[in-house]
Amino acid sequence: MRETGRMGTLEGQDVELDVTSIAHGGISVARLDGRVVFVTDAIPGEKVVARITDDRKKSFWRADTVSVLEASRYRQEHVWVAASIDRDPAVRAGGAEFGHIALAHQRTLKEQVLRDALERMAHITPEVTVEALPGDDEVSGTGWRTRIRLHVDDSGRPGPFAARSHTVVAVDDLPLATAAVEEVAPLDQRFPGEETIDVLSPSEGGARLIIGKQARTVVTEKVGDREFRLDDAGFWQVHHGAAATLTAAVQDLIDPERFDPRAANLDLYGGVGLLAAAVGDRFGQATRITSVESDSRATDHAAENLQEWIGASAVTGRVERWIRELTSSATATERARLAGATIVLDPPRSGAGKEVVEAIAGLDPAQVVYVACDPVALARDVALFADLGYGLEALRAFDLFPNTHHLETVVRLSR
Template sequence: MGELLGTTVELQVTNVAHGGVSVARLDGRVVFVADSLPGETVLARISSDDHQSFWRAETVEVLEESPHRRLHVWKAAALDRDPDRRAGGAEFGHIDLPWQRELKRQVLVDSLQRFARLENHPALEVQVEAVEGDDAANGLGWRTRVSLHVDDDGFVGPYAARSHRVVTVDALPLATQAVEYASPLDERLLGTDRVDVVSDGRRGARVVVGSAPAGKPIVERVGEREFRLDELGFWQVHHGAARTLTEAVQQQVLPELFDPSAANLDLYGGVGLLAAALIDRFTPDVRIESVESDASATANAEFNLRDAANASAATARVDRYLGQLQRDASTAERQALARASVIIDPPRAGAGKLVVASLIDLHPAQVVYVACDPVAFSRDLAQFSAGGYELRSLRAFDLFPHTHHVEAIGVLTPR
């Protein structure tokens, strides 16, 4: 181990892998190759060879290029920069935009087949849909939030790809114009290690050095509804993502199974975006509780849902909240939960075994799963399937152009 580290090798790239890299083999060993494309022959520098089952490498030259390769949209992340200095956060920026979506589709379908054991299922025909306006903009100018880092000498920039090294850049092409303009890329900041630049799309952008003052709000708008949140609180990064997800949930939820008087839930509910989607889709009288572990987000959710008399917000970890329901729910409450529609929008690690097991036990009429990681989603889906649920519909969205990330929404019902 270690004898190949830093050496340059020729690799035949065969297929895409989850995480924004492609796959090659060297002496029978899997090599995950950054900045490459399936079908290419590349020279790549081995950056990690200490893992028993795989190595990692960074492309330094393309010998035979894919027809889907394009000039990188971000000069700071392009091949002519040394791999150690390439900016992270645009790992698909060298790929034609429609082909990025095809690669994301392949990763999603492969995950569903390998981890959820789906075969010959209609969901495998899923396509990754673009957000309105992204094709015309070549997938640029969508980030309304950027987190930058500050090194020990005060230089500001993103991390280099797959590292915690700060690299300096002179542009942020994935950011909105307001965010890019406000970002202190040419300044030196001492006494902090982080800078956030945040825009709600209407009033320019705010620069937040270090931690945000407690309780400082911004307002986001989705359709006719406004949402209050803390300026560093969670919100979808793409300027069109909140609207896209709202409309997708409203379209995919099965109306014949939706009961406004049931004990409906919005788990990992944040500031109430998807709870509001159901309220606006059906009736202001919908009974629904948003559950979120962050107390500030919960307070904002309660404020944002104040026009719905039967909506509430609870501050709790989702696994503990569901565990308490399992222990304490009366017969009537369990019946209300069995009629319920449940939205889950977990973090990248997925809902996990405890949460899925609790939902299976509580047996809601439908689960609308909003997933930001295809592997975690597929693993949770396998557990749902073993517990008697089936995937009724699936859509996928390209909410993060020029990155490997893909968002999926699946609806599950009892068999």
């Protein structure tokens, strides 16, 4: 086999690959003449024909599966025709990269990715089970997205991006979306001059469109009997059952023996107050908790959503700066209240990072409950916490994004 730099490039050529394992990001791993190849739309154990898309790096190449020579027993007909390998990779819809894999095996692969990340980065091997949400198995992991973003091409037609590109793909259906979202999605309409169309179906008020940068409106989401108000374009969990699942998981993972309702409990990256409310509902109206969020509109909504708790407050600030200022200015009394605190955090995909982890550990809280949407970022931060004396005590993982590689993990850390 020719190698880049000696006999020219292989980019654009088809090669046979034996797929050996799964990697973070929804891609599988193969080798070609000893070089690692990250290949899409494959399953470990398969032999595939893949097209080399990038051979510029010495350490690894990238490729897209174009046909399967020896299929895994876990391969199924893709849940979304627009994303199947029957289409050219350049116009293969993104956002359902595990749709060709049986749902139970998708979870097995996600467990492997999470376990491998924790072993490699945090040097621990916890028991990992990715839990399904009720009803998902019965519909093959479809019909769960209450929010979806469509992009608009030069002709004005909306659609998803192709996988790993900014090419807009024309599609006729959106099988991962709820029925309400799919019904109003304007896939056959034209929006010249616009860039995005957001389609959402909140708990109340019916499905709606947000065209471009139109004026925002306020919507209501329900979690059990509790209502949360937020901007229609604001952040909310996408799976129709995710908010309730994470509420219950955070409540479950907080150790009640370590929880002090009078301590200076914190909800970092708090959004509109979902997890702060979870803590308040678990431990009563006297619970003190401060929710910190950089989006001022979300903070305004959090203040309203948390108003029934006397000790609850919502502040606007970048968590990195806010917690740094807290650690430098806290009085002895405030530090004593922080030392007994429970800190909940739900950072963005990039994770909390070294500065925030060090600041949290420096406050000496009783326990930390960390909600993560990226297993590698979580593993890195768990390792940082461990170096500062906070070990992983409990873990739960959830398949909040069926037919994609994403998962959500909730862990408890304590000294």
